[in-house]
Amino acid sequence: MSASVAGAAWLAEPALQTLLSVLSQGGETARVAGGAVRNTLLGEPVGDVDIATTNLPDETVRRAEAAGFRAVPTGIEHGTVTVVADGRGYEVTTLRADIETDGRRARVVFGRDWKADAERRDFTVNALYADADGTVHDLVGGLVDIASRTLRFIGDPEARIREDYLRILRFFRFFAWYGSGRPDAQGLKACARLKDGLARLSAERVWAELRKLLSAPDPGRAALWMRQAGVLTLVLPESEKWGIDALPGLIAAEKALGWAPDAMTRIAAIVPPDTQRMKALGERLKMSKAETSRLVDWASADAARPERSDAALARELYRRGVDGARDRLRLALASTREKAGNDAEAMKEAAGLGRQLKYLEGWSKPRFPLSGRDLEQVGVPAGPKMGEMLKALEALWVEGGFAVDRDALLQRAAEMAKD
Ligand code: ATP
Numbered sequence: 099m100s101a102s103v104a105g106a107a108w109l110a111e112p113a114l115q116t117l118l119s120v121l122s123q124g125g126e127t128a129r130v131a132g133g134a135v136r137n138t139l140l141g142e143p144v145g146d147v148d149i150a151t152t153n154l155p156d157e158t159v160r161r162a163e164a165a166g167f168r169a170v171p172t173g174i175e176h177g178t179v180t181v182v183a184d185g186r187g188y189e190v191t192t193l194r195a196d197i198e199t200d201g202r203r204a205r206v207v208f209g210r211d212w213k214a215d216a217e218r219r220d221f222t223v224n225a226l227y228a229d230a231d232g233t234v235h236d237l238v239g240g241l242v243d244i245a246s247r248t249l250r251f252i253g254d255p256e257a258r259i260r261e262d263y264l265r266i267l268r269f270f271r272f273f274a275w276y277g278s279g280r281p282d283a284q285g286l287k288a289c290a291r292l293k294d295g296l297a298r299l300s301a302e303r304v305w306a307e308l309r310k311l312l313s314a315p316d317p318g319r320a321a322l323w324m325r326q327a328g329v330l331t332l333v334l335p336e337s338e339k340w341g342i343d344a345l346p347g348l349i350a351a352e353k354a355l356g357w358a359p360d361a362m363t364r365i366a367a368i369v370p371p372d373t374q375r376m377k378a379l380g381e382r383l384k385m386s387k388a389e390t391s392r393l394v395d396w397a398s399a400d401a402a403r404p405e406r407s408d409a410a411l412a413r414e415l416y417r418r419g420v421d422g423a424r425d426r427l428r429l430a431l432a433s434t435r436e437k438a439g440n441d442a443e444a445m446k447e448a449a450g451l452g453r454q455l456k457y458l459e460g461w462s463k464p465r466f467p468l469s470g471r472d473l474e475q476v477g478v479p480a481g482p483k484m485g486e487m488l489k490a491l492e493a494l495w496v497e498g499g500f501a502v503d504r505d506a507l508l509q510r511a512a513e514m515a516k517d
């Protein structure tokens with residue numbers, strides 16, 4: 099099989115062409131590797147363009163700088179240099195062969211052997227290389243797997259997983275993004291058999307991979323297979339009793355209503371809205387503060403009732419923020435849409451939830467019009483009492499639908515000060 103990525107916009111970038119050319123002089127070679135080649139052949143959008151080369155890292159830096167580019171050794175122990183050319187960053191990595199692995203990370207030696215470099219990669223579709231003119235080099239049978247969108251481990255799946263258990267999650271991640279039909283049976287079996295090794299991975303790596311998986315346009319089938327293989331329960335035990343049945347409805351709603359795929363909403367769809375458990379989940383997977391808050395805010399937000407008035411929603415948004423309420427509403431609407439069909443009641447509910455989402459997107463947080471300084475002017479000294487009064491006045495203002503104006507609040511403050 100032969101293939102070419104000639105004509106791809108990223109390949110035509112003059113800076114990339116220059117870089118490949120300077121790295122290919124004097125008996126050395128440089129080729130685009132991995133995701134960019136894979137995605138171009140699959141007709142999928144291309145993100146980063148990574149380069150593999152026979153040049154040793156120091157030589158890569160020297161040549162890139164001589165060509166006028168900035169070169170930063172970003173992962174020197176892996177032989178990676180980031181070259182910034184024309185505003186884009188290219189990761190240039192010296193060919194490698196893994197010599198020793200401990201199930202988490204590999205010790206590497208630099209090499210000049212393209213086949214060895216291909217063979218240490220995880221899946222056949224991730225091990226394709228392209229020359230500057232677009233010619234694709236396939237050293238491990240990646241092209242047939244591109245054609246059928248098959249995720250296939252390079253070599254023996256079990257052996258490859260034992261080298262790095264993250265590959266279990268990567269198998270499902272790439273399947274979620276690019277796979278079709280059923281996952282490769284041998285790979286799936288190996289993942290199921292060796293799943294307990296996932297416990298050895300750092301939380302950061304697991305979450306980074308899981309987040310990417312859950313950001314796929316449609317991670318629904320991958321989640322089903324993960325669950326079936328017992329992998330989902332290991333990384334997300336919260337989903338076990340709750341189930342993943344809500345995912346297809348959420349994805350259908352995203353597509354129909356133009357919601358951008360969001361890993362946090364997808365997680366929320368498959369775990370219980372339990373504040374304590376969400377906190378623990380965020381800590382266990384070492385999620386970012388913002389990510390953990392998303393789940394905690396979602397779990398602690400009011401349940402999305404279809405008949406909730408705009409005024410009640412506005413109060414909820416003011417008190418607890420927009421994100422949690424949005425996730426609640428989206429998930430409720432997604433599940434109601436699934437039921438809706440011709441059911442008049444469900445259609446009415448969907449309309450109510452949709453109305454609230456629209457309101458939420460147009461809402462901006464009103465500013466409480468009083469401050470401590472205002473209270474000082476009506477004779478309240480700074481201190482805990484002032485704090486309490488401000489809180490009470492704010493509650494009054496919120497309850498009044500944010501309509502009580504400044505003068506009325508000041509008057510109320512003066513009365514409170516007298517009591
Ligand atoms: P994406 O579009 O998500 O960035 P990618 O193919 O570039 O996809 P990366 O995770 O960025 O994926 O990895 C770059 C390349 O490095 C992969 O295509 C693969 O060849 C190799 N690789 C990355 N991680 C591993 C791993 N754990 N085991 C083996 N090979 C890996």
Ligand code: MG
Pocket residue numbers: 133146
């Ligand atoms: Mg990448």
